[in-house]
Amino acid sequence: MRPSRAPALGDQLAGALRDQIVRRTLGHGTHLVEDLLAEQYDVSRGPVRDALRQLESQGLVESRRRGYFVVGLSQRDIDDLYELRESIELTATLRAIENVTPDLLAQGREIVREMTACADRSAAADFADADMRFHALLYRMSGNRRLVDVWKAYEPLLASLMQLTVEEDVDLHPSANDHGRLLDLIDEGDVEQVRAELREHLDGARARMATAVQALIDDGAKEGEP
Structure with a gap:
């Protein structure tokens, strides 16, 4: 390599x-x-x-x-960003069911193992990096390079936000497990379960991100920021 x-x-x-x-x-x-x-x-x-x-x-x-x-970034920006992300990531993940290969699944499982190891040692920054690589892999699994291009345009911003939110988590193991379950559902080809799992996952991410951003906004307001 x-x-x-x-x-x-x-x-x-x-x-x-x-x-x-x-x-x-x-x-x-x-x-x-x-x-x-x-x-x-x-x-x-x-x-x-x-x-x-x-x-x-x-x-x-x-x-x-x-x-x-x-x-x-405002709370409206977070909502807009996650509305876009849900739209493209749901499409990518459903396409992944049709196009995934054993090699891509193996890459996904390796990332999940890495996430679990990061959770074991409470390495939030490394966990966030692995999390982003997992979702980038979903887009590659889709086989749709236009979806990959859209993801790449917003990936840096989402990565910065991800670093912010994982710092608030006490235990990162549930998140690692959720990623593993999503990968299992893709492998099984269960379209409705994949759809439900991904929406629940992104709703949780949006809520955590909104909370973290609001805390920063509140802190700024105390210091007299506009």
Whole structure:
């Protein structure tokens, strides 16, 4: 297996800024100045522009005449994001029933074992990473590259949010078990059970995410943020 390449500088910077926006370290209305960001992160202005364009495409910042400003995430944004995710992920998972291969199932089971091991040692960040890889695999199982493209567009934002929510979980084993059950249902080809399991899974994820984001909003309100 070839070693994975390090993310481009623009992707790395986008990730760092995205996490700060999600966690409201960079609050609504913050002016993101290209020169200052380039100096702070010791990069040229090219990667800064790439990062800001990525964040704009994800709705986290907006471009004005004076540059880019943080928009952030509201509860409506979380609802919209999960409405989109449920639509595309349900389609992908149902397509996976028709197209899954033994090799892809084996990859899924390996990820679930990894998630369980992360839960055993309470490694929330590693668990979140494995969780995202599991869902990316569902899209690959679908055999629909357009669905994969849509997932990739929002995957970085969902990954930042996932890191936030798993930190609140005391026990990650139930979530690992849910992923294993979903994989079993795909293998069995039970369309209605897959549909019900995935909707329950995403509803739970949406609720946990909404709670985590609301806590950050409340904390910001106490500190006088808009």
